[in-house]
Amino acid sequence: MQFNTGQREIVLKVVYYGPPLSGKTSNLQALHRALKPDACGRLTTLDTANDRTLFFDVLPVTMNTRSGYRLKLKLFTVPGQVIHAATRRLVLSGADAVVFVADSQRSESQNNNEFWRGMRRFLTENGLDADSIPVVIQFNKRDLPSARSIDELTEVARKGREPVYPAVAVRGEGVLDTLYGLIELLFVDLNKRYHFVDRFQITAQEMLGAIFGDFKGAPSLSQRADIASKAAARSPRGTRP
Amino acid sequence: MSASSILDEVPPLSELLDVDGFREICKSFGELYGIGIKLFDSEGGKLVDVRAGDAHLSSYLFGIHETQVQLTSLVNLLRNQPIRAGDPAVVVDDFVGLRYKIAPIVHEGSLAGRVIFGPYAPGDIKVPPELAKHKELDLYRLQTLLRTIPVATEKQVDRILAHLSSTLDVVIHSSYKQLMTSRVHIASINGAFEDLERVNKTLQDANGQLKELDRLKSNFIATVSHELRTPLTSVIGYSEMLLEGMAGELVPEQRDYVKTILEKGESLLGLIGQVLDLSRIESGNVLIMKAESEPGDLVKLALSDIVPQARKRNITLETIIADGVKPIYVDSDKIRRILVNLLGNAVKFTPEAGKIVIKATVEDDKPVGSDRFDLFEPERNRYLRIDVIDTGIGIPEDKLERVFDSFFQVDNSSTRQFGGTGLGLSIARNFALAHRGSLTVASTVGAGSTFTLKLPYVAAAAGDSVAPVDGLGATPEQAHTTSGRATSGTVGITKTATR
Numbered sequence: 001m002q003f004n005t006g007q008r009e010i011v012l013k014v015v016y017y018g019p020p021l022s023g024k025t026s027n028l029q030a031l032h033r034a035l036k037p038d039a040c041g042r043l044t045t046l047d048t049a050n051d052r053t054l055f056f057d058v059l060p061v062t063m064n065t066r067s068g069y070r071l072k073l074k075l076f077t078v079p080g081q082v083i084h085a086a087t088r089r090l091v092l093s094g095a096d097a098v099v100f101v102a103d104s105q106r107s108e109s110q111n112n113n114e115f116w117r118g119m120r121r122f123l124t125e126n127g128l129d130a131d132s133i134p135v136v137i138q139f140n141k142r143d144l145p146s147a148r149s150i151d152e153l154t155e156v157a158r159k160g161r162e163p164v165y166p167a168v169a170v171r172g173e174g175v176l177d178t179l180y181g182l183i184e185l186l187f188v189d190l191n192k193r194y195h196f197v198d199r200f201q202i203t204a205q206e207m208l209g210a211i212f213g214d215f216k217g218a219p220s221l222s223q224r225a226d227i228a229s230k231a232a233a234r235s236p237r238g239t240r241p
Numbered sequence: 242m243s244a245s246s247i248l249d250e251v252p253p254l255s256e257l258l259d260v261d262g263f264r265e266i267c268k269s270f271g272e273l274y275g276i277g278i279k280l281f282d283s284e285g286g287k288l289v290d291v292r293a294g295d296a297h298l299s300s301y302l303f304g305i306h307e308t309q310v311q312l313t314s315l316v317n318l319l320r321n322q323p324i325r326a327g328d329p330a331v332v333v334d335d336f337v338g339l340r341y342k343i344a345p346i347v348h349e350g351s352l353a354g355r356v357i358f359g360p361y362a363p364g365d366i367k368v369p370p371e372l373a374k375h376k377e378l379d380l381y382r383l384q385t386l387l388r389t390i391p392v393a394t395e396k397q398v399d400r401i402l403a404h405l406s407s408t409l410d411v412v413i414h415s416s417y418k419q420l421m422t423s424r425v426h427i428a429s430i431n432g433a434f435e436d437l438e439r440v441n442k443t444l445q446d447a448n449g450q451l452k453e454l455d456r457l458k459s460n461f462i463a464t465v466s467h468e469l470r471t472p473l474t475s476v477i478g479y480s481e482m483l484l485e486g487m488a489g490e491l492v493p494e495q496r497d498y499v500k501t502i503l504e505k506g507e508s509l510l511g512l513i514g515q516v517l518d519l520s521r522i523e524s525g526n527v528l529i530m531k532a533e534s535e536p537g538d539l540v541k542l543a544l545s546d547i548v549p550q551a552r553k554r555n556i557t558l559e560t561i562i563a564d565g566v567k568p569i570y571v572d573s574d575k576i577r578r579i580l581v582n583l584l585g586n587a588v589k590f591t592p593e594a595g596k597i598v599i600k601a602t603v604e605d606d607k608p609v610g611s612d613r614f615d616l617f618e619p620e621r622n623r624y625l626r627i628d629v630i631d632t633g634i635g636i637p638e639d640k641l642e643r644v645f646d647s648f649f650q651v652d653n654s655s656t657r658q659f660g661g662t663g664l665g666l667s668i669a670r671n672f673a674l675a676h677r678g679s680l681t682v683a684s685t686v687g688a689g690s691t692f693t694l695k696l697p698y699v700a701a702a703a704g705d706s707v708a709p710v711d712g713l714g715a716t717p718e719q720a721h722t723t724s725g726r727a728t729s730g731t732v733g734i735t736k737t738a739t740r
Contacts, residue, residue, distance in 0.1 A: 002249055007326075007352055011249070038327075041350050042414060044418060044421075046418060046422050055421075055426070056425070058248075058349075060349040060350045062350030062351070064327065070350070070351070072350050072351065074249075074349070084429070085433070086431075087425060087429040087432070090428050090432055093248070094248070
């Protein structure tokens, strides 16, 4: 988090990290289309070659809060290609939260794992705590026939602490839910570390409302599974409601 | 600038803008509409000041003390009027009834500076009556000067400002992209370079450890081999004494047993000798003692070792010494051992009643890289070439080069038909390389193999130089210039001397 006293501005950095071609830029493009136009700035793509990101994309999302602070959320992507490891580490520096964009295709499992490990290593190398920084996982490309099943993803969600969201970024599906879920997590973390509500009088509801308007994010896969199991337990003789 | 601040720090407007270029744009706006434009960064620093029709009016007002004070406070107001990113343009009317508009310059949602548009007349203006108290002020002249200021409606000014803001936005955005691209590029290259340096350091450390381990291994082998040889010499010596009857006559069965002990002892001594040779090669302690030798004699000497085994298996040995083969400066003992090894292998792998040819010729090689477009005829290297051609079982193509690796056996199974340690060819090639020559093989499975030893003809004095033992499979030309891997994966230096 950066705090600009003169301009009463708070800058938060969110990084979309993931293996090559998993849809990080597609996420930002979908957000740029979907978010409230007065909140969303210009989507900047730094250097591309053959439609691939060479450095990063950045999308600023800004809002004025009731307490007079200007809150700016800077959404970055990293370049996915293997040779750009140094740039990925650079972009991750100073991150407040991370969206890990995984490729749902079965064949990409190893790539997902390698980039996951790489992300954790780079976070640590940047002096960030890979175990406590807010992270959500988005399993993108749900529309492909070779994608893993929702049950498998729910299993992944159950194993880890990170909320998991399914998405089809090119169609904008699940993109807002992912960011919504991340900001909820981020807010809890900011409050824990900086006493955000007391110090700046900014609430999660205000922040979410300023960015998403009336949109309410869908629950993550593990939340959905919990809801389903509680509902099943409540219904008589274990039948589905 | 730290790595994290490269992306997070928003550069000031003066860095984002090509100020000179943007001044030209503002000037053209000013000339087009006749209205002045000023640009300040978020810290209040003036970047652009384009005056249009108000130059005479300003000079006049600045020349009178009372209006000078009012003018100064107007400038301060315009510069410091609170404004936030996203706010609409602020209207400021001055003390003579002219108007200014202040619009925020926004970059990535943050206030980057302000643009001040004006003065312009919002309509037909008259000199405010309160100015009459300024005695020095000529109201008639002021009214005349006010008429030179362009009149613009709010709608017109808003359109001009919107146009200017969008132009500014595009210029700032493209400059920002360029600036960030170059910053990230440099930072990424630095990061990648640091990574490479780290990996290089790790590799260097690992390489140093491996070299040390290799040296320890060679020392160990040399010591153990030496320690094994000493008692073995006694075993062989006493066996010979027993066979010679120095301890009394042996019965036939005892003689057979002692003979077996002697044979196996000598075989073991040969093996230890080979291991010692290899460790000497690896540690670079092989001394090449060169003297003029007759190639025919070298071949004859080697053949004498092989003839009994060949006869036993009814194998024909043919020797061809071509015309023009001249004496060569080599270490005859090392060359004899190479040839004995090649011939021994040939006999071992050739079926009964087969044929082995040993052929010595002279060959000229063109230096590497020379071609028909060379200006001068390149100097040719002259070699003694000795081919050992057998009609044996041959070597599969994928194993051709590996036969020169230490301890390599083409048939590595526990039930293999042919014995051997897998050291002979490795040692032979290293001896060839130590002469700056080469040892290569060509083979067809089922038809036989041809091992080719090439030794350069060099003047006696040239043989005094230190020759590297390196470059498995290196051509003679490469052996002169490169320092690659030796058979065992290490590099050794062989001292050569002329006898």
